[in-house]
Amino acid sequence: MTAPAAVTTGPAYRVYGYRWVVLAAFVLVNITIQLLWISYAAITSQAQHYYGVSGLEVGLFAMLFMILFIPVALPAAWLIDTRGFRLAVGFGTVLMAVCGIGRGLAGNNYGLAIFATVGIAIGQPFLLNAWTKVPANWMAPNERATGVALATLANLVGIALGEALTPMLISSMSIGAVQLLYGVVVLISAVIFLAVARERPATPPCAPEMEVRALMLDGLRSALRVRPFLVFLAVWFIGLGIFNGVLTWVDGILSPRHFTSVDAGIVGALVIFGGVLGSVSLAPLSDRRQKRVLFILIGLLLAIPGLLGLTFATTGWLLYVASFAFGFFLISVAPIGMEYSAEVTQPTPEGTSQGVVQLVGQCSVVIVYLMAALKSGNGSYTLSLLFCVALLVVGAVVVGRLHDPQAEPSPHHHPTAGRSQPTPA
Numbered sequence: 001m002t003a004p005a006a007v008t009t010g011p012a013y014r015v016y017g018y019r020w021v022v023l024a025a026f027v028l029v030n031i032t033i034q035l036l037w038i039s040y041a042a043i044t045s046q047a048q049h050y051y052g053v054s055g056l057e058v059g060l061f062a063m064l065f066m067i068l069f070i071p072v073a074l075p076a077a078w079l080i081d082t083r084g085f086r087l088a089v090g091f092g093t094v095l096m097a098v099c100g101i102g103r104g105l106a107g108n109n110y111g112l113a114i115f116a117t118v119g120i121a122i123g124q125p126f127l128l129n130a131w132t133k134v135p136a137n138w139m140a141p142n143e144r145a146t147g148v149a150l151a152t153l154a155n156l157v158g159i160a161l162g163e164a165l166t167p168m169l170i171s172s173m174s175i176g177a178v179q180l181l182y183g184v185v186v187l188i189s190a191v192i193f194l195a196v197a198r199e200r201p202a203t204p205p206c207a208p209e210m211e212v213r214a215l216m217l218d219g220l221r222s223a224l225r226v227r228p229f230l231v232f233l234a235v236w237f238i239g240l241g242i243f244n245g246v247l248t249w250v251d252g253i254l255s256p257r258h259f260t261s262v263d264a265g266i267v268g269a270l271v272i273f274g275g276v277l278g279s280v281s282l283a284p285l286s287d288r289r290q291k292r293v294l295f296i297l298i299g300l301l302l303a304i305p306g307l308l309g310l311t312f313a314t315t316g317w318l319l320y321v322a323s324f325a326f327g328f329f330l331i332s333v334a335p336i337g338m339e340y341s342a343e344v345t346q347p348t349p350e351g352t353s354q355g356v357v358q359l360v361g362q363c364s365v366v367i368v369y370l371m372a373a374l375k376s377g378n379g380s381y382t383l384s385l386l387f388c389v390a391l392l393v394v395g396a397v398v399v400g401r402l403h404d405p406q407a408e409p410s411p412h413h414h415p416t417a418g419r420s421q422p423t424p425a
Contacts, residue, residue, distance in 0.1 A: 014203045019138035023147060025193040026085075026134050027154040029093045030127055032189040034158025035182040036100045036120050037065050039166050042265040043175070044251040050175045051110040055252065056372060061117055062248045063369070068121040069128075069362030076125035077356075084199040085130040085137070090190065092126025095119060097187035104180025113179075132342045132353070137200045144342075149283035149335035156272040156279070156331060159247065163268030167261050223345040223353055228402050232296075232341050233360045235395045239300070239333055241367025242388045246271065246310065246326075248368050253381045257314055267310075267323045274324035275331025282332040283339075292340035293402045296333050300396040303330035304389055311385040343405045367391070 040047050040061045047058045080088045099119030106112035135147030162182075169178045223229055246253070251264040259267075278299070286295045306329065309322020338357060345353045371384040 014201070015140050015143070016138070016201045016203075018198070018201070022138055022197050023134060023150060025196045026089065026130070027150055029089060029186075029189045029193045030151055030154035031158040031161070032182075032186045033093065033096050033124060033127060034155050035162045035165075036096060036103075036179075036186060037062060037124070038159045038162035038247060038268070039179065039182060041247050041250055042163050042167050042261055042268055043170055045255075045261065046170060047175060050108050051113065052108075053110050057110070059248055059368075059372065060114065062244070063365050064114070064117050065121045065124055066244065066362040066365035066368065068118065069125050070359060072122055072125045073129065073356075073359035073362070077129045079126065080130050080133055085133045086194075086197045086199045088126045089130050089197070090194045092123040093186065093190035093193060095123035095126075097183055097190050099123070100183025100186050101180060102183070104176050104178070104183050106179075107174075107176040113176075132338055136342070143287065144339055146284050146287055146335075148338050149279045152279050152283075152331070152335040152338075153276050156275045156327075160269045160272035160276075163247070163250075163265050163272065167265045223348040223356060226345055228344045228405075229341055229353070231398050231402055232337055232344075233357065235296070235300070235333075235399055236337060236357055237360050237364045238367070238391045238395045239330060239337075240361035241364030242307070242391065243330060244364065245368040245371040245384070245388065246307075249371055249381060249384075252375070252379060253310070253385070254319075256378060256380045259316075259319070263316070263319070267319060270320055270323040271327035272331075274327030274329075278328035278330075278332030279335050283335045286336045286339075290404070292336055292343070292404050293399060294404075295336050296340065296402075297396060297399045299329045299331075299333035299336070300392055300399060301329075303333075304392050306330070307385060307389055307392065311382055311389075340405070 040058055044055055044058050047053075047061075048055055051058070076088060076092070079091075096119075099116045103113050103116035103120065106116055131148050131151040132144070134151070135144040139147045166178060169181075173181075247268055250268050251261055254264050254267065282295050282299070286292060303326055306322045306324075306326025309318060310326055313319035313322055341357050342353050367388070370387070371381060374384040374387060375381050376383060
């Protein structure tokens with residue numbers, strides 16, 4: 001497809017204005033699928049009553065996404081790298097929509113709702129593993145962290161909407177009706193994505209040497225021998241585990257201090273809103289300065305005071321400020337770190353490196369479970385949250401030992417004579 005508003009970035013390389021249409025469609029599906037993941041976090045007590053189950057069983061609606069990501073991540077990465085992100089993302093989104101509608105139709109039958117959640121969770125890796133692939137196909141190298149940041153932002157907006165809207169919607173609708181509504185919204189976004197997304201532009205945005213990647217298995221073996229990548233995986237495990245744990249148990253974290261489910265929804269939304277601002281502020285700055293490690297370290301260190309505020313705040317204003325700060329700094333690590341992992345593992349395919357990152361992140365369900373296991377007899381999560389603070393300190397120490405990858409060679413130094421060009425999308 002010929003795209004308007006092409007901008008030259010080097011000899012025979014162009015970036016197209018249509019890249020923003022493709023990215024916008026990708027952003028939309030990422031927003032909507034997060035509604036399905038987070039929709040029980042702020043209403044745990046109401047969901048217990050609706051389904052007649054325990055709080056841990058309600059938490060399973062969220063934890064299944066992390067558990068099932070583990071076996072599905074690499075097959076999803078293989079599909080993205082071999083058949084393209086459009087097919088993979090379209091498949092994943094349609095699967096999530098159909099199963100999301102099924103979860104709504106299950107009503108208060110917990111077994112059927114969990115069965116539908118399994119299908120939703122299987123679809124998620126096909127979206128998350130494409131976060132770096134879409135920018136790699138359509139955007140210039142100095143835009144890619146920004147592109148990943150926008151994908152991250154999409155997920156954050158979806159989580160914020162789920163946290164804030166769900167408690168309000170169940171005041172006039174059943175939980176099953178809310179799930180049905182969310183499933184329909186995901187289906188609409190899937191149709192839009194399939195209608196407008198294209199795999200790649202007619203002319204590549206960079207030199208072939210900066211596009212060509214190794215075969216998936218060769219790239220995977222290569223990536224797992226890169227020490228900075230392994231260190232980032234450990235940090236990612238910690239960061240995503242804490243983030244998912246706070247959002248999964250937010251209602252239980254706050255209720256011993258006499259905060260309500262509405263407060264829990266506000267806190268979740270503020271964490272995400274802070275993360276949105278952090279991502280759109282720090283990731284472009286990282287692109288301009290071509291510094292990754294510095295900004296990852298800043299994010300980890302400055303997330304600690306916010307997490308301590310979430311642990312001990314007893315007044316609403318302090319809780320809200322802490323929630324915003326925690327999200328602003330911790331979540332900003334995600335897009336910068338993902339681009340860092342793609343850079344240090346070249347020539348591993350983006351779908352493969354992203355798949356490994358997301359796979360390790362979803363293994364952090366261990367931290368989510370440990371947070372529940374460490375809570376005190378009276379339901380307090382103080383010990384759990386202090387454990388998370390200690391993990392952030394460890395993460396900051398190991399990141400401080402990393403170095404930024406060497407700058408990618410300029411496309412001006414890579415003539416393309418005799419090289420075949422990609423066919424038009």
